[in-house]
């Protein structure tokens with residue numbers, strides 16, 4: 088059998104179910120379809136686009152070594168994808184189109200359309216699961232419903248992982264094809280704009296990073312909240328486009344001699360938010376998990392929002408986080424929580440504005456994780472931070488950046504400022520902005536709003 092394997096958010100040859108199983112059944116032709124309007128409607132950042140294109144170039148090389156031809160095709164929008172896939176399959180005499188499923192509702196609807204379009208041309212489709220560590224539908228409570236709270240979900244998740252041998256799939260054997268021309272139809276939009284991308288693309292870079300992280304990771308649990316240290320894996324960009332799979336992460340972590348439980352728990356959070364969005368597709372359409380929170384009079388103050396985006400709030404830890412995001416395309420998890428809470432709680436600005444800004448700036452922008460993180464921070468989600476918990480950015484910097492190393496790194500105006508001044512808000516530098524809100528008053532405002540709602 089000859090199969091057309093469609094690459095999507097799975098830009099790797101190792102542990103790739105669609106590729107692995109198709110190669111076992113016969114010959115394979117591969118394709119990637121670029122729909123610029125999709126990228127535009129999601130609002131992906133330039134750094135993420137560069138990361139995808141860079142990873143695609145690595146994939147092209149790797150597939151060529153396996154003698155698998157890759158066709159990179161550009162279409163205007165998602166609607167053109169089913170017809171394009173079927174035409175490509177027909178022109179290469181493929182009897183089957185195989186792909187790994189994505190989880191957004193739009194993707195699921197598209198999969199159904201592809202199946203119908205292919206069937207009418209006598210072609211079968213084979214969807215595979217690869218997006219999460221545990222397949223969707225496996226972790227339910229005793230009534231058969233999806234867990235709404237992480238801790239019981241995590242207990243079941245851990246049980247599943249321990250009792251089901253979560254295997255990774257091998258890289259397929261090289262094909263016996265003589266002709267392996269790779270075709271990029273219209274490379275125009277698929278250019279790496281920023282050649283000095285900070286993130287090394289492709290699956291080999293991902294494996295190297297994972298190997299280094301797992302072999303030198305005694306302090307993850309104690310240091311993962313300190314943004315000035317490089318204690319976390321920095322694998323989120325790779326996980327978001329599938330240059331590495333969550334199963335590969337678990338495998339390497341399980342074989343490591345370092346204590347990895349705390350890190351594996353983060354992989355479970357990733358599964359939780361992905362499964363949650365699959366169960367509640369409205370979440371990716373801008374709706375809160377807790378519908379009552381839509382009655383909150385969220386503010387849309389453009390001037391204040393821009394100050395937050397630019398890292399000019401006058402609160403050093405918040406500004407350092409935003410400037411890290413703006414200059415590197417990445418933000419440490421602790422800062423994501425602090426900056427998100429500052430926007431949604433202290434400024435009472437619609438969390439969806441922040442959610443969109445993150446996606447448009449992050450190299451690891453991932454719809455379920457980002458939505459989960461924002462709804463957690465704004466107390467609109469399931470299993471969120473309680474509404475009365477509002478992180479104080481001054482206390483947070485004192486605790487998680489005591490020597491102000493992270494703040495000094497990202498805010499040059501404050502390089503000569505003593506840490507105690509920074510943590511007490513006694514800044515002497517007149518070039519740095521004054522605090523844009525009073526922390527006590529803004530906390531009181533948001534608590535009043537939430538109390539009224541939850542009465």
Ligand SMILES: Cc1cc2nc3c(=O)[nH]c(=O)nc-3n(C[C@H](O)[C@H](O)[C@H](O)COP(=O)(O)OP(=O)(O)OC[C@H]3O[C@@H](n4cnc5c(N)ncnc54)[C@H](O)[C@@H]3O)c2cc1C
Nearest residue numbers: 319320321322323353357420423427452453456457460461
């Ligand atoms: C407001 C907000 C927005 C966020 N937006 C994103 C996003 O767009 N993309 C994204 O991948 N993560 C997002 N996160 C989660 C988390 O901040 C990042 O996954 C993490 O900082 C990535 O760094 P790392 O790879 O070094 O993580 P590590 O600590 O090494 O964790 C390993 C992996 O576990 C997953 N993970 C870790 N923490 C979380 C979490 N809290 N929720 C879900 N998965 C997690 C990620 O895939 C990560 O790569 C967001 C969190 C918040 C609070």
